[in-house]
Amino acid sequence: MFPKISGKPIQLTCSEPALPEFPDLLFGSSIDNDISFFDATAYLQNKGLSVTVTDFFQKYEAPIEALMSAYGMEADQVCQFNHEGHYLIDGNFAYLFISFVEPDFLAYMCDRIHELFTNGFCISDTYLVQVAKSRLTKNVLETILEN
Numbered sequence: 373m374f375p376k377i378s379g380k381p382i383q384l385t386c387s388e389p390a391l392p393e394f395p396d397l398l399f400g401s402s403i404d405n406d407i408s409f410f411d412a413t414a415y416l417q418n419k420g421l422s423v424t425v426t427d428f429f430q431k432y433e434a435p436i437e438a439l440m441s442a443y444g445m446e447a448d449q450v451c452q453f454n455h456e457g458h459y460l461i462d463g464n465f466a467y468l469f470i471s472f473v474e475p476d477f478l479a480y481m482c483d484r485i486h487e488l489f490t491n492g493f494c495i496s497d498t499y500l501v502q503v504a505k506s507r508l509t510k511n512v513l514e515t516i517l518e519n
Contacts, residue, residue, distance in 0.1 A: 375429050375451035382452050384460060386411035392498055394470060399463060402452075408463035409452065421473055425451075425459040428472045435468055 386400035386409060396418045399410045412425045429436065429451070440450060443464055452460045461469060471478035487494035504513065 376447040377451055377453055379448075379452075381455045381457070382460070384409060384452075384454050385456070386414065386454075386458075386460060390463075391466070393496065397466060397470065399466075400460075407449075409460035410463055410466050410469070411454075411458050412451075412461045412469060413458035415469075416473065419473070423473055425461075428469055432468060432472050436465065439465060439468065 382402060382404075384400050384402055386398040388399045389395040389397065390399040390408075390410075391397055397410050397415050399408055401408050412428070416423065416425065436450065439445075440447065445462070445464075450462050450465065454460050467477075467481065471481060484494045484496075508516075
């Protein structure tokens with residue numbers, strides 16, 4: 373069964389929100405090999421989602437295998453259990469995981485990639501809001517909202 377998890381649980385608690393748009397997706401780095409993992413179990417629990425980590429691995433098997441091949445990874449490197457019994461997934465799979473558990477994010481990613489390839493650059497919604505708030509006056513922002 374995929375994922376292939378072998379060995380004893382690792383002593384890693386993921387506690388760092390590395391992506392501002394996804395503060396519930398917590399990351400940590402393994403001391404043994406300095407690989408960044410995210411806690412998929414905690415994310416699903418915190419968001420109250422009904423899908424499971426196993427669902428992700430079953431339904432997204434083809435794109436997971438494509439990424440494994442691109443990154444030169446073996447199946448046993450993708451996912452680990454930690455001492456709390458949580459699934460910790462290699463950080464390279466974070467966006468794929470989010471696109472599975474939050475389908476609107478997949479459309480968002482495709483839109484941003486389209487912007488990147490057609491315009492040569494793209495920016496996140498969070499960055500756009502931060503820049504607008506720092507550069508535009510309250511009156512200008514209110515005028516924008518009215519129109």
